[in-house]
Amino acid sequence: MTSVASEPPVRWSAKQWALLAVLCLALLLDGLDVTLVGVALPEIGADLGMDTAQLQWIVNGYLLGYGALLLLGGRTADLLGRRKVFLVSLAVFAIASLIGGLVDDGLLIIITRFIKGVAAAFTVPTGLSIITTTFPEGKQRNKAVALYTAFGASGFSSGLVIGGLMTSLSWRWTFLFSVPIALGALIVGIFLIPRDRPNARGRYDFLGAFTMTAGLLLLVYTVVNAPEVGWGAPRTLLSFVGVVVLLGAFVAVERTVNSPLVPLSVFRRGALRGR
Structure with a gap:
């Protein structure tokens, strides 16, 4: 052997x-x-x-x-x-x-x-x-x-x-x-x-950086503040709507700019999507 x-x-x-x-x-x-x-x-x-x-x-x-x-x-x-x-x-x-x-x-x-x-x-x-x-x-x-x-x-x-x-x-x-x-x-x-x-390489994606950062800031702020004001409170719900709008704008920006902050193509890889 x-x-x-x-x-x-x-x-x-x-x-x-x-x-x-x-x-x-x-x-x-x-x-x-x-x-x-x-x-x-x-x-x-x-x-x-x-x-x-x-x-x-x-x-x-x-x-x-x-x-x-x-x-x-x-x-x-x-x-x-x-x-x-x-x-x-x-x-x-x-x-x-x-x-x-x-x-x-x-x-x-x-x-x-x-x-x-x-x-x-x-x-x-x-x-x-x-x-x-x-x-x-x-x-x-x-x-x-x-x-x-x-x-x-x-x-x-x-x-x-x-x-x-x-x-x-x-x-x-x-x-x-x-x-x-x-x-x-x-x-x-x-x-x-x-x-x-x-x-x-390429230019810095300022618009993508702004929409992504603002969206995540609002998301974290909403989550940590919701227990105090209530998850169903109008303020909390409006904040979540704002998060969706900002992150949706971020995705739209990333699909159009030449040097995206986060290339969306990475999410089409099998290792990330799962089998």
Whole structure:
């Protein structure tokens, strides 16, 4: 009998490990921020005089920026370059975290949370794109993507635990906690993330970007606000109508422009449609 030779284990250089660590840390922070601040909401409300509805927008603000701009973030990395978009977004995330931990105004906290969500919407797809273009196709890339997604999932699950620990010190540490980690990842990333050139051709699809972003912003806003005003309320129903109109306009734009933000032909592929 002939024995089947086992495949050699995946071996990465120290630079590859360090690069992957930077990308994973960024994704970990993005996941953490979804749940990290939740434990601190009562303390924030008591300290700043915010009611329950206002406190909820500290969470919703992040989800609004993240959910509405995630698709646009990946396209922007193609147009401007992955390295530039990732580093700038990570810097914005760190600055917004610092400001959020220092201010004493509830509205400013909500704004910084929205900005952090926007920054995360750019770092997540850009980080994945850096992995797919840096690690060779096959076992190396599969393992890198698996580690990347595992860090993201662990961020969501550990946010409550870390948030509780930070809140025991001060609610401000739920914001400031991310600052040194993001800055460390930023500094290391400057040296490790490979330089690249924008690989998207053609003009930027401004109308498509506007209709898609506005539609997704309105969708996320409607979903997170519906439990408070009621799913059957006229305001909620009109918002959903607006979502349909905006996303319908986005599809119409993408079918006519020469350089669409999202080529609709991709949805005709069997792998996406299913069998």
